[in-house]
Structures are given as structure tokens and as C-alpha cells.
Amino acid sequence: MDEIKLKESVASILQSGDKEALAQLLVEWIQPQHITVDYISLLMKARSLNKGDSLVKKIRKGIKVRTFTPGQMPLASELTVSERLNYILDGAIVAINANQWELDNGDLGTVGEIRNEMQAKLRDYYMGKVFTGLSTVWNAVNTPSNYATGAVLTATMLKNMIDRINQTTPGAKAIVGLRETLTPITTFGASWSDGANSFRVPENISEIMKTGWLGNFYGTPILALNQVYTNPDDYAPMLPADKVLVIGEGIGEFITYGEVKPQEYTEMKTVPPTWNLALYQEFGMVLDNVNGLGVLEIV
Numbered sequence: 001m002d003e004i005k006l007k008e009s010v011a012s013i014l015q016s017g018d019k020e021a022l023a024q025l026l027v028e029w030i031q032p033q034h035i036t037v038d039y040i041s042l043l044m045k046a047r048s049l050n051k052g053d054s055l056v057k058k059i060r061k062g063i064k065v066r067t068f069t070p071g072q073m074p075l076a077s078e079l080t081v082s083e084r085l086n087y088i089l090d091g092a093i094v095a096i097n098a099n100q101w102e103l104d105n106g107d108l109g110t111v112g113e114i115r116n117e118m119q120a121k122l123r124d125y126y127m128g129k130v131f132t133g134l135s136t137v138w139n140a141v142n143t144p145s146n147y148a149t150g151a152v153l154t155a156t157m158l159k160n161m162i163d164r165i166n167q168t169t170p171g172a173k174a175i176v177g178l179r180e181t182l183t184p185i186t187t188f189g190a191s192w193s194d195g196a197n198s199f200r201v202p203e204n205i206s207e208i209m210k211t212g213w214l215g216n217f218y219g220t221p222i223l224a225l226n227q228v229y230t231n232p233d234d235y236a237p238m239l240p241a242d243k244v245l246v247i248g249e250g251i252g253e254f255i256t257y258g259e260v261k262p263q264e265y266t267e268m269k270t271v272p273p274t275w276n277l278a279l280y281q282e283f284g285m286v287l288d289n290v291n292g293l294g295v296l297e298i299v
Contacts, residue, residue, distance in 0.1 A: 039127055039223070039225065040126060040127060040130050040254050042174060042223060043130060043131075043134070043174065043176060043223075043245075043247055044130070044247070044251055044252050044253060044254055045250070045252070045253040045254070046253070046254045046255070047253065047254075047255050047256075048255070048256050049255050049256065049257050049258070050258065051257065051258045053257075055086060055087040055089070055257070055284070056083050056084075056085070056086050056087075057083075057084050057085040057086075057253075057286065057288065058081050058082065058083055058084065059081070059082050059084050060079070060080075060081055060082075061079070061080045061081070061082055062077040062078050062079040062080055063077070063079065064077050084288070085286050085288055087255060087257075087284040087286060088284060089257055089282045089283065089284045090282070090283060090284065091280060091281070091282050091283075092122060092125055092126070092280065092281055092282075092283060093278055093279065093280035093281075094118045094121050094122055094125075094278065094279050094280075095263075095276070095277070095278035095279075095280075096114070096118070096276070096277055096278075097267075097274050097275060097276045097277075098274070098275050099272060099274065099275075100266065100272045100273040100274065100275050101272045103275050111277075114277065115262075115277070115279075118277070118279050119260070119279065122260065122279060122281065124228050124238060125238075126254070126256075126283060127228070127238075127239070128228070128238040128239055129283075129285075130254055130285060131176070131225070131239050131240065131245075132239070132240055133285060134245055134247070134287075134293060134295075135240050135243035135245060135295055137287065137290055137293055137295065138290075138293070138294075138295045139295075145164055146161075146164060146290075146291065146293060146294050146295065147294070147295050147296075147297070148160070148161060148294075148295075148296050148297070149296070149297045149298075149299050150296070150297075150298060150299070151298070151299065152184055152298060153181065153182065153184045153185065153244055153296065153298060154184070154188065155188040155189075155193065157296055158175065158185070158217060158218065158244075158246070158296070159218055161246045161294040161296060162175075162218050162219075162220055162246055162294075164246075164294055165246050165247070165248040165292060165293075165294050166248075168248060168289070168291040168292050169248025169249045169250060169251070169289065169291075169292035170248070170249045170250070171248065171249055172219075172220045172246055172247070172248050173220070173221070173247055173248060173249050174220065174221050174222075174223045174245075174246075174247050175217060175220050175221070175222045175223065175244065175245070175246055175247075176223045176225070176244070176245040176246075176247060177224070177225065177243065177244035177245065178224070178225050178226070178227055178239060178240075178241050179224040179225065179226060180227075180241060181241055181242070181243075181244055181298060182222060182224050182244065185214055185217055185222060186208050186212070186213065186214050189204060189208075189214045189217045190204045190205045190208055190214070191204075220246070225239055227239055227241065242297055242298045242299070243295060243296065243297055243298070244295075244296040244298070245293065245294065245295060245296075246293075246294035246295075246296070247292070247293055247294075248289070248292030248293065249292070250289055250292065251287060251288075251289045251290070251292040251293050252285065252286050252287035252288055252289065252290075253285070253286050253288075254283070254284075254285045255283065255284050255285070256281055256282070256283045257281075257282040257283065257284065258281065258282055259281070260279050260280070260281045261279070261280050261281065262277070262278070262279055263276075263277070263278040263279075263280070264276065264277045264278075
């Protein structure tokens with residue numbers, strides 16, 4: 001925006017008396033980084049349930065196929081329904097307060113901007129919970145097959161884990177981790193090895209040289225996440241940087257239960273008043289095929 005257009009815009013807003021628009025024009029906010037893609041649905045099944053929907057996953061039993069001899073009375077099995085898994089819900093909340101004067105004069109931005117920022121924080125929190133939860137399912141004690149460690153991500157580690165997940169699910173659907181952790185794939189993913197010899201793959205080399213990245217390895221898409229931090233003050237990372245996940249089809253489900261509920265009020269006992277806003281929601285996660293999840297820890 002050049003100087004003439006800026007003056008025209010300021011004059012127009014001043015004439016209209018819209019102080020909020022003026023504050024938006026004059027203040028440039030440093031927006032924190034957020035997860036803008038719905039990565040959860042790429043990792044596992046994700047649903048938004050309404051209040052009152054069933055929180056139990058059921059399995060129908062008794063439907064069997066048998067051989068029979070013509071003329072005999074065939075055997076039949078009783079049809080039953082078994083409750084297998086029940087969601088245990090947690091609650092997530094993001095709550096803030098502000099001096100009403102600072103809110104009115106635009107120092108903190110608009111209420112709409114603040115609400116959108118809180119919604120983004122809630123989505124970041126869910127992604128952090130899911131990724132951290134999946135990365136802590138397996139360790140060196142409870143499984144020898146779905147967990148491996150190494151000083152750096154290697155082709156052997158990754159291939160062996162993809163083979164394992166292909167055995168326990170319809171197929172590996174994604175290799176997931178932070179971009180910094182997955183970067184070694186660009187060094188060994190440009191060629192193909194038959195165990196004794198390595199062969200260059202021109203398409204892979206071209207992709208890496210153009211984009212600095214590789215989209216697939218060993219038939220499995222690579223999903224690279226950018227690190228997300230809590231806030232500009234603490235700047236604490238929300239996603240583990242030492243884990244790479246190999247995820248198969250149908251390992252489980254993440255749900256939100258009910259809509260995001262707002263709670264907004266102004267506390268009049270203080271002078272000036274204190275404005276308060278909270279957003280809260282219930283959520284849960286079930287893993288009903290943990291054998292379809294592989295964890296690679298970089299130590």
C-alpha cells in the first residue's frame with residue numbers, strides 16, 4: 001500500500017467512525033504458526049459426533065458360513081451384539097481474559113480475530129494429542145515388532161517397518177513425522193536397492209532437486225509436519241521431534257463430541273470491567289488395531 005492509498009483509506013475510515021477498522025489498518029499483528037491442514041483425518045478415521053450419539057463400538061457375532069448336505073437340517077448360530085470398546089472422553093478448553101479498555105481501543109485486536117486464534121489453538125491441541133498419543137503406544141519393552149530405534153532415520157528401519165504394517169493392515173497409508181526428522185529420506189530415497197546394488201531413480205532425484213523433498217518412499221506417502229509452538233512467550237514445541245510413525249489403514253478413530261461451546265461474559269466487579277472468553281469441547285480417541293501402527297524413535 002503506497003502513501004496516497006494509505007491516506008485515502010485512513011480518511012475514509014475516520015469519516016465513517018469505524019475505530020475497529022482503523023485499528024486493524026494501523027496495527028500489523030505477528031500471527032503464530034498453526035496447523036492449517038486437517039492432518040488428523042489423514043492419520044486415522046475422524047468424526048464429529050453430536051451429543052447423544054453412541055460412544056460404544058460394537059461387533060456383530062454369529063454370522064457363519066458352513067457346508068451342508070442336501071436334505072439335512074442346517075446348523076444355525078445365534079446372532080449377538082458385543083460391546084467391544086467405549087470412548088473415554090476428555091475435555092479441552094482455551095480460556096482468556098482482557099481489560100475492557102484494551103479491548104475497546106483495539107490494542108488486542110478484534111473479538112473475531114481473538115476467537116479465530118483460539119479456534120486454531122484448539123485444533124493444534126488436538127493434533128498434538130493425537131500425534132503424541134500414537135507415538136507413545138509402543139516402546140522397546142512391550143513390542144519387538146512395531147518399534148525400532150536408531151541414531152538417524154535409515155532406509156532399512158523404514159522398509160522393515162513398512163513391511164510390518166503391510167502384514168497387519170490392508171496397507172501402510174502414511175509415513176508421518178516432523179520435516180526435520182524425515183529429511184534423511186531425501187538422501188537414501190533417491191535410489192533403489194535390491195540388497196546388494198543401488199540404482200538411481202531419475203524421477204526421485206529430479207523431485208528432490210526441485211522441491212527439496214520426496215513425496216513417497218517404498219510405496220508409502222510421506223506426510224511431513226511443521227513444528228507448532230504453544231505461544232510466542234513460552235515457545236514450547238507441541239509435536240515430538242524424535243518419533244516417526246508408519247500408519248496403516250484402519251488403526252482407530254478420533255472423535256469430537258458435540259460442538260465447540262463458547263462462554264463469554266464481562267466481570268463487572270473490576271474497574272474497568274474484565275472481558276472473559278472460553279471455548280471448550282469434549283474429545284476422545286480409540287485404537288482398535290495397534291498392530292497397524294509402527295513407531296521409529298530417533299535417539
